[in-house]
Amino acid sequence: MTKRQLGYLFILAGVGSSLGLFALDFLGAGQFQGIGPAQRLALLVAGGVTLLGISLLPLGDKPA
């Protein structure tokens, strides 16, 4: 696997989990209206993973 592919994997994981967190809200899970504290933390982590993925893209075909 290359650094770029790993980057895409991180982006997919980050964006996917962010969407999943919003989907949880849509389904009415959790005890808070809107975004709760645990959700906010999870969104921050997901954002961080996405950024990490983006930062790996310029490294191209180097082996991961």
Place this chain on the structure above:
Amino acid sequence: MSTTAASRPSSTQRQRALNQLIINLPRLVIGLALLIFIGYFIVYCIYAFALFQFPFDYDQGEGFELMDTLLFSQGQWPYRDNNSYPFYSSNYPPLFHVAIVPLVWLFGTQYWTGRLVSWVGTLLTAVFISTAVHKAGKRWWLTTLSGLAFLASNYVYHVGPLFRQHMFMVMFETAAVVLMAHTIQREEREKRSYTAYLIGVMALLLLAGYTKQLAYATVIAVFAFWLLRQPLRAIKWAIPFGIVTGLVFLWIDLSTDGYWFLNTVTANINPFVPGQAQGLFRQWFRLHTVLIVVSAIYAIYQLYFERLSIYSVWFVVATINSVTAGKWGAGESYFATAIAASCILTGLAFHRVLKWGAGIGERGSGLKFTIYDLRFTKLLVSNLLLLGIGILFIYQGGKMFHMPTHTPFLSGVAQAVGQPTEVMIAPQTSCSAPRPAESIPYVDSAGVSLLGRPPSPEDTLAGQEIAAFVASGETAAFSEDASFNFYNNRDIVTNPTQLLNLYNNNSVDITEMVTMLNNQAFDTVVLRAQFYPPPVLDAIGQQYETVKLVQMNGFVYCLMEPRN
């Protein structure tokens, strides 16, 4: 005052003295670091040998792990029906207990058997860590320090010599990861496959998982690393590994009429306490700062400038998984895998830095010198790096400070390094009036800790007093600790936290238990933390009364008899 030219050192002498200082100072500092970590190892041995001699529960779950071992030694499963007498079942996989069975056959139901096996497991883990580090650089002092740093961790110290299966799992995890690293490295170097080694890795992962469920994180880390290097091969191996794991699971579940699933899966679904997780993460970082920071920097370096090693992937996955320490009933030991990974990564990172220092001035190092000053610069840089690494290990050693101070020598050592010689801790009690704080001869930078202080002769006498109280009745005691019934060769009745977990998941029927308590079927009741389901505690409160309070290992035990 004037100095004659003859007595003044020449520039050559000054240069030689400077060179000697540059060479010797780092060695002195590294020697001091080694001394500190060897000191921690001696302290670890003192604590372990004190525990081997203590015949009662030191940590609440120990007796139940001994009970699991006893059942295995009799050819029985410990995954049982909690609804009927003796209301006992285990919530842990079997391997640790099975490994101790031969010792129980030979020596009987002794607490030291499991404590010894767990302790030896931690020593082997340290050896595996050292092996991984040594393969990278062949610096004996760094090899030694990396392994000893694991044993010096406050968490490993606390839990290592207990009759608990956690550290035995970490041993298998570490062995699996180190063998995987070795195998892949060898395969890539020699361009051939080593299937037998990979089967060994899979076997070790399976053993880890069937020692404790938490090993799934290491399984994920190994396969994630493999996916990075050889995606198709990783998938091909994951399928049979999953099938074998599943088949073993099914076999145990069928053999126990479904009680395996109930007791090891359903009973482990516990509420998550965010504050507990946060507190433990902060403490883990505070106690292991150097190991964590160096590992994190090295993992980031590998992510951007090298290939990711299995140790970096393991460290990240294990750290993320440590969040499960926030589950009710979990604790500091959940960080042990991340600590093992960080010890290896730290050792490897320091090797890398020293290699860089040794290569200064050579092609590709990025730094150019004239031939005249190259030798001195290399000497200076490599020794400054050694000095820095030694100082970092000493700093890490200071962060982890823990020491029993029950002997004049140990107390003197604590005093000499500027630590207190005792701490004031109030005994924990769940069923008596609060007691005033008392002096405890044990100091730990983790803070107030119930684990880590070697049990004293008074603790043994207290245990014997409680056991004598149980012996005064005709029946087994309804006891929160198993040891008092073991001491009297009586049935082990209930596994309280297991019952509470199942009760909270609506998966146990406590009717028979409550009926027996209401009928005062037990002559004695012994409570420590009141971890029973509320209706059970209600029945005890209505039918039994406290007749005596006995303090052991910093806990107040309430000894109860039937009300008239």
